[in-house]
Amino acid sequence: MLTQSNKIDFNGQHFYVGLDVHLKSWKVSIMTEKLTLKTFSQDPNPELLHRYLVKNFPNGIYHSAYEAGFCGYWIHNKLTALGIDSIVVNPADIPTTDKEKVNKTDKRDSKKIARSLRNGDLKGIHVSSLKTLEDRCLVRMRRTLAKDLTRNKNRIKSFLYFHGIDMPEAFSKSATHWSKRFMNWLRSLEFNESSAKKTLALLIDESQHLRLTTLNAIREIRELAQSEEYCNLVRLLRTIPGIGTLTAMIILTEIETINRFSNFDQLCSFIGLIPSTNSSGEKEVTGEITHRGNNFLMSIIIESAWIASRWDLVLNKSFHDYCKRMEPNKAIIRIARKLLNRIRFVLKNNQPYVCSFIK
Structure with missing residues (x-):
């Protein structure tokens, strides 16, 4: 018996995929030049999205976009490796109607991204190489550690103010703060209750730990600066x-x-x-x-x-x-x-x- 099989082929047809990415799920909207095809939720997996597109729209030309944010660029890199024309966009550059601002949902966001991608209104931001991204993480880590160290020092000063402790004349200038003599003076302070001394000791230990970690980060950055690339x-x-x-x-x-x-x-x-x-x-x-x-x-x-x-x-x-x-x-x-x-x-x-x- 002869059977007739009609195999669907979307060769040369463009499909625009808008992704509203979250930690545990993605909201996906798919559009063509003329139609809005489907909006659905899926697990945060680029391979899963690629399999869906290939299965339902074989041989199509796939374009995708999502907002830059907490998830970085790993989604973009994987989608690109799978043959999808992917871009990462600045959320502030996506055209948004007043209705979409007032009634914001994940479904509307993904449709908005897909629509803007189809209309050619989106321009992708620059995505650096993996090497640059990793080096940037190291350099930015020093800044994060420096901020944490500053916060910890402020906590120590607030602790002293709270207990009405004035700094000696030898430490009246800020340049003398956090020296070895200053830290020894902090440890020598006595309080009515032992809990206060333990609290200050914990703050001092945290400060010294952050200082050493910051110095290690600076050492790593200086070593990176001596590499052939930099x-x-x-x-x-x-x-x-x-x-x-x-x-x-x-x-x-x-x-x-x-x-x-x-x-x-x-x-x-x-x-x-x-x-x-x-x-x-x-x-x-x-x-x-x-x-x-x-x-x-x-x-x-x-x-x-x-x-x-x-x-x-x-x-x-x-x-x-x-x-x-x-x-x-x-x-x-x-x-x-x-x-x-x-x-x-x-x-x-x-x-x-x-x-x-x-x-």
Whole structure:
């Protein structure tokens, strides 16, 4: 007996997949050029999604998008390896209606992503290589440890204030705090109840542990800076006033490659050193720097700008000229842009920076 079999083939047809990713489940919406096909939930597994697409829409061209967030880029990397055209998008750049803002659900979010992907409204963010991502984790860990250490020190000071303990004259200056003598003085304090002394001892032990861990992180970063991949670029960046080894490693791991920015304005936009604007008709208003950007990198560049403005004569003169018509905190933002331009020049041309001189 002859049987007829019609095998469905979606060769050349595009399918747009919007993913609303969560820890325990994904909400998936699939659309074509004209239709919304299906919205469903699945386990957080890229292979499972790929098998579903291949089984139900064989030989199709698959596109996917999801919001950048807690899950990082492993989903993107696996989807790309499976042959899916995947992008990771900034949540703030997804077109959203007022209805979608007021009535927010996972289903609406996944449909919104799929619709915007189909309409060509989404632009994927830069996804760094796995090597850069892992190096970035190490560099950022030092910052996290430094914050934890600062919090712990504040807890110790709050503990002293709570018990009405004043610091001796020998430790009146903040520069003397957390020295070996200061820590020995803390351990020598006596309280009416033993629980208070035990509490302070725990805080001191935690502080010393965090300090040693932070030093180990710095040691690991300096060792990484001497590797073949980074040593030359770190050496070049250190020729710029205000930039040391740690700052150079932050810049290199956050940016990855300077060639991803076609011009200086794109680099400033990525970091956040551009003003916000509110213009309408003939009225044009320029406000403070935008909240978009890499806040970690921006704070590092501004911190370096303060140092560079003291050592680079041209930057020093520019800073004082700006201060004649604005506050120093605003003037340093302009110096930070100038410093960033020098960083871009060094990385772009692969040559050391030469300090300018005023004739």
